[in-house]
Amino acid sequence: QVQLAESGGGLVQAGGSLRLSCAASGRTGTANGRAWFRQGPGKEREFVATISGTGRLSAYTDSVKGRFTISRDNSRNMLYLQMNSLKPDDTAVYYCAASQFYGGTSVSDYTYWGQGTQVTVSS
Numbered sequence: 001q002v003q004l005a006e007s008g009g010g011l012v013q014a015g016g017s018l019r020l021s022c023a024a025s026g027r028t029g030t031a032n033g034r035a036w037f038r039q040g041p042g043k044e045r046e047f048v049a050t051i052s053g054t055g056r057l058s059a060y061t062d063s064v065k066g067r068f069t070i071s072r073d074n075s076r077n078m079l080y081l082q083m084n085s086l087k088p089d090d091t092a093v094y095y096c097a098a099s100q101f102y103g104g105t106s107v108s109d110y111t112y113w114g115q116g117t118q119v120t121v122s123s
Helices: none
Strands: 002-007 010-013 018-026 033-039 046-051 058-060 068-073 078-083 092-099 117-122
Touching: 002 092, 018 033, 018 092, 018 117, 033 068, 033 078, 046 068, 046 078, 058 068
Parallel strands: 010 117
Antiparallel strands: 002 018, 018 078, 033 046, 033 092, 046 058, 068 078, 092 117
């Protein structure tokens, strides 16, 4: 089992920045693929970004490319999402997810999930 806990959400004005963190514990070595998803009001949960176990590979959904950066610190079992130039459309609950493999962009690709952290971007 892998436990995930997100933090760092909050209220920010459009154009601002936030950094989300996700602490992993348990059998983290069995689920090295990490990702961020988000779920906006009345919307389906959607893929945001993913990163490989070594951190050398990453991928983003088109709407956040150039604004968000996913990173990880394996020595601390931490995952991060740096979000810049935030827009009201980025308002959502952001979830950290873990999988045995890198590269999944569907909810069904991920076995472990955190509880989520709310990000609200005001216009």
